[in-house]
Amino acid sequence: xxxxxxxxxxxxxxxxxxxxxxxxxxxxxxxxxxxxxxxxxxxxxxxxxxxxxxxxxxxxxxxxxxxxxxxxxxxxxxxxxxxxxxxxxxxxxxxxxxxxxxxxxxxxxxxxxxxxxxxxxxxxxxxxxxxxxxxxxxxxxxxxxxxxxxxxxxxxxxxxxxxxxxxxxxxxxxxxxxxxxxxxxxxxxx
Amino acid sequence: xxxxxxxxxxxxxxxxxxxxxxxxxxxxxxxxxxxxxxxxxxxxxxxxxxxxxxxxxxxxxxxxxxxxxxxxxxxxxxxxxxxxxxxxxxxxxxxxxxxxxxxxxxxxxxxxxxxxxxxxxxxxxxxxxxxxxxxxxxxxxxxxxxxxxxxxxxxxxxxxxxxxxxxxxxxxxxxxxxxxxxxxxxxxxx
DNA sequence: TAAATTTCTTAATCATGATTAATTTTTTTC
DNA sequence: GAAAAAAATTAATCATGATTAAGAAATTTA
Numbered sequence: 256x257x258x259x260x261x262x263x264x265x266x267x268x269x270x271x272x273x274x275x276x277x278x279x280x281x282x283x284x285x286x287x288x289x290x291x292x293x294x295x296x297x298x299x300x301x302x303x304x305x306x307x308x309x310x311x312x313x314x315x316x317x318x319x320x321x322x323x324x325x326x327x328x329x330x331x332x333x334x335x336x337x338x339x340x341x342x343x344x345x346x347x348x349x350x351x352x353x354x355x356x357x358x359x360x361x362x363x364x365x366x367x368x369x370x371x372x373x374x375x376x377x378x379x380x381x382x383x384x385x386x387x388x389x390x391x392x393x394x395x396x397x398x399x400x401x402x403x404x405x406x407x408x409x410x411x412x413x414x415x416x417x418x419x420x421x422x423x424x425x426x427x428x429x430x431x432x433x434x435x436x437x438x439x440x441x442x443x444x445x
Numbered sequence: 446x447x448x449x450x451x452x453x454x455x456x457x458x459x460x461x462x463x464x465x466x467x468x469x470x471x472x473x474x475x476x477x478x479x480x481x482x483x484x485x486x487x488x489x490x491x492x493x494x495x496x497x498x499x500x501x502x503x504x505x506x507x508x509x510x511x512x513x514x515x516x517x518x519x520x521x522x523x524x525x526x527x528x529x530x531x532x533x534x535x536x537x538x539x540x541x542x543x544x545x546x547x548x549x550x551x552x553x554x555x556x557x558x559x560x561x562x563x564x565x566x567x568x569x570x571x572x573x574x575x576x577x578x579x580x581x582x583x584x585x586x587x588x589x590x591x592x593x594x595x596x597x598x599x600x601x602x603x604x605x606x607x608x609x610x611x612x613x614x615x616x617x618x619x620x621x622x623x624x625x626x627x628x629x630x631x632x633x634x635x
Numbered sequence: 636t637a638a639a640t641t642t643c644t645t646a647a648t649c650a651t652g653a654t655t656a657a658t659t660t661t662t663t664t665c
Numbered sequence: 666g667a668a669a670a671a672a673a674t675t676a677a678t679c680a681t682g683a684t685t686a687a688g689a690a691a692t693t694t695a
Contacts, residue, residue, distance in 0.1 A: 317590045325582060338579045341572075370568070377567035378560070382531075384574035389528045391581050392515060398588060399621040400507045403652065422672065431589040433653055438674050593682065612642065623683055628644050 257307050260359060263331055267382045268375040277373050281365035285358045293334075293350040293358075300339035300346050302362045306332050309356025310420060314428070315348050324428040327353070329417065333383060353421060398431070404440050406430050447497050450549060453521055457572045458565040467563050471555035475548045483524075483540040483548075490529035490536050492552045496522050499546025500610060504618070505538050514618040517543070519607065523573060543611060588621070594630050596620050 264270060264278070285304070287293065294300050296316065304311075311328035313336070325348070328334040339346035340363060361369070370376045397406055407430060411418045418426060424434040454460060454468070475494070477483065484490050486506065494501075501518035503526070515538070518524040529536035530553060551559070560566045587596055597620060601608045608616060614624040 315586065323586070323589055325585060337575050337582070341575050341579065374564055374567070377564070377571050381567050381571035381574060384571060384578060385527050385531055388574060388578055388581070389531065391578070391585070392527070395515060395581070395585070395588075396505065396513070398585075399513055402650095424672065434673070435654080435675085436652055439652085439676095442674075592680095614642065624643070625645085625684080626682055629646095629682085632644075 257359065259307055259331060260305055263305075264379060268379045270373070270375055274373045274375070278369060278376070281369050282359040282361055285360045286356070287352045287358070288355050289352050291352050293352070294336060294339075294346055295349055296347055297345050298339075299343065300336040300348075300350075301364075302360045303333055303335040303340070303366060305359040305361070306330055306334060307357040307359060309358075310353040311350060311356060312353050312421075312425060313348055313350050322349075322428060323431075324425055327417070327421065327425075327429065353425070403430070403432050403436060404443075407432070407437060407440050447549065449497060449521060450495055453495075454569060458569045460563070460565055464563045464565070468559060468566070471559050472549040472551055475550045476546070477542045477548070478545050479542050481542050483542070484526060484529075484536055485539050486537055487535050488529075489533065490526040490538075490540075491554075492550045493523055493525040493530070493556060495549040495551070496520055496524060497547040497549060499548075500543040501540060501546060502543050502611075502615060503538055503540050512539075512618060513621075514615055517607070517611065517615075517619065543615070593620070593622050593626060594633075597622070597627060597630055 260282075261275060264275070270278070282305075293304060293311070306328050308330060311334055312324050313326055313328065313334065314322045314324040317323045334350065336346045336348045336350065338344065339348070366376075397409065401409065407426075410426065410430060423437055427434045427437045450472075451465060454465070460468070472495075483494060483501070496518050498520060501524055502514050503516055503518065503524065504512045504514040507513045524540065526536045526538045526540065528534065529538070556566075587599065591599065597616075600616065600620060613627055617624045617627045
């Protein structure tokens with residue numbers, strides 16, 4: 256298994272070498288090229304994905320036909336559509352590679368087996384979810400407390416490397432702003 | 446243990462009567478009156494709470510001194526400040542009763558013991574978190590896709606009973622709007 | 636039930652940031 | 666390296682909803 260994922264797992268739970276092997280046995284390496292999709296609207300999402308390398312966006316098409324980005328995924332993030340995965344309903348989301356991307360795919364059936372064979376898996380994903388929840392709640396705080404310009408500044412100062420990697424219009428979409436507004440904000444700084 | 450909680454748990458996991466007793470042994474009934482606090486800014490959050498009866502709000506004070514409501518909690522919801530609880534840092538949040546409220550308190554130390562004694566607890570909370578995550582992600586979708594009036598209409602039509610129970614200015618705060626705007630929207634409907 | 640407090644409403648003004656449309660710059664593809 | 670496509674910029678206009686301020690209504694408390 257990838258060293259990234261092993262290190263990642265060990266930050267959350269205690270796990271033996273044998274159990275790591277079991278974990279590994281359920282993972283499938285998957286490579287997708289820039290602009291390819293992991294999931295499209297209407298499909299059933301059946302896996303969780305761990306990003307080894309690359310960059311992903313998760314978005315939906317809003318009522319005006321615009322792509323609205325919900326969040327990005329980069330190295331060492333799990334990504335999936337929980338609504339489709341958990342409730343077994345067709346997805347309303349698209350999951351697409353922004354760069355050529357390498358992932359480890361954990362199909363939900365495998366996940367269930369893994370949880371039975373390596374029970375700490377439950378704890379691992381419980382803790383990951385808690386951490387993810389903290390992040391998304393913080394995001395809601397920022398949406399309501401900061402004005403557009405401040406949100407953009409925060410994003411750039413928190414993830415300067417990432418702001419470089421992703422087209423500006425996608426950052427605009429993620430932050431719920433128009434690309435024109437981002438341009439205006441940047442122009443003001445000069 | 447309260448029948449509400451037993452029914453709730455059984456929706457997520459398989460659990461024996463003995464295990465339910467163990468679960469129960471870690472819970473403390475707690476009653477707080479309207480306007481009392483479960484948590485204040487600066488304190489360490491050390492428990493998870495299951496709401497048996499009543500209504501709770503979780504909010505922070507923003508840079509302008511306004512109370513910004515992050516979310517509400519009602520019957521059959523778990524409520525806590527994950528950031529403080531998980532990272533062991535002082536909270537920036539307030540958790541306050543909107544009505545006289547009955548809760549079951551699960552201190553984090555008890556939670557850890559419970560997870561070891563009844564391992565399905567991990568699964569229970571993993572699943573609760575996944576469900577909660579789906580809800581909060583949907584909320585972000587609505588924030589970005591719907592204009593103020595539509596968000597308010599959706600809130601009222603999705604939880605009409607709840608909209609009755611909570612003062613309008615709190616709903617405004619939760620939706621990130623001014624109370625005056627809610628008044629305007631309501632006036633328009635007549 | 637009267638007084639006090641809290642909540643809600645109305646209306647005028649103002650700020651933020653969307654929209655539209657045209658142009659420029661950058662990146663990709665052949 | 667030229668053509669095509671994608672991304673970013675600029676500026677004018679417009680809409681949404683905040684802010685301010687005052688007053689009315691409802692609820693709570695004494």
